[in-house]
Amino acid sequence: MSGTPGTVNAVNAETAGRLVEEVLDRLAASGDPAACEAAEELVRVLMEFYGAGLARVLDLVERDADASAALGALLGDDLVASLLVLHGLHPEDARTRIARALDSLPQPVENAGFDPATGALRLRPAGSGGCGCGGTGGVEEAAREALACFAPEVTSVEMEAPAREPALLQIGTAPPGAGTGGRSSADAR
Template sequence: MSAPTTARPVDAEQTGRRVEEVLDRLAGSDPAAAAAAEELVRSLMDFYGSGLARVLHLLSDAPGDPLAVLLGDELVASLLVLHDLHPEDRDTRIARALGSVREHALDVVDFDEESGALTLRAGESSGCGCGSGASAREAARAALACFAPEVTAVDVRTGPSGPALLQIGTGPAGPTGTR
């Protein structure tokens, strides 16, 4: 029997939640079992984290740019970030994630390091503003979960990005009705 040529699709965010749920269930039952489960998870993360570090090392010596392909893959990127092995800095990963949200033009306004809150501005191609902010927020949140999990909250502002325009006109009518 031959090995499968493609892996079964895995949602990294969903898998992380599932692992936490299982550990929480174990913690509520037997403290010794919970401690053993946490040790097992740590050992497995150490094992495949070392494997991922080795993959990066081998690929960095390869001709061409195979690393770019790996960094663009949501599953691989999330594993690299999880193990603090991703070679790109946070701002670059945020830009990569937002670039993958093609249906919305999103620009970074601010990132609060302490809270993990990212403020974005939806550009003109993101729609009329009637509900597009929520859609853009969800699309950005989903992309950021894989590429930049340190972003814990996303706020999308719609509307003009520059200062408000002031209407300049003539002054009020004088006593004779002239301006």
């Protein structure tokens, strides 16, 4: 990665994994088994190296009693969190990481259930959006993206339909002539 601002945020674990797979597939298509083996070994060695480095960073941060804010910042960062998960180093369990991902969404949602066996996560809108439109498509996509970084064990997201809000009962003034014996308010004066 270069030092260009914004470059770090442009790559996530999913994109990087896909790019590595594409390179390995191109090497496999070349028909050179020795090159394929060397490339796969290179990926393994680099993964072990970076994983060991990340483990050391976590260990050093956790040793410092004043570093809880730094650790929180690391765990809350999409890129760092996805690297920690990828290497099996993230100190939070799946339930906590799912909650962290959901907290980052633009609209509040509740975890309505996660099935670790299937990877399915059910969500429901939390509270009322106020407009009654109930649009959740953007939230569902944002949830998928956040979960890919924080909790890749979530393989599918299902958004439950929002609960129907009770009908609005409008209370206002009585229609002309009601409650005045058939006279309008103008006649009463």
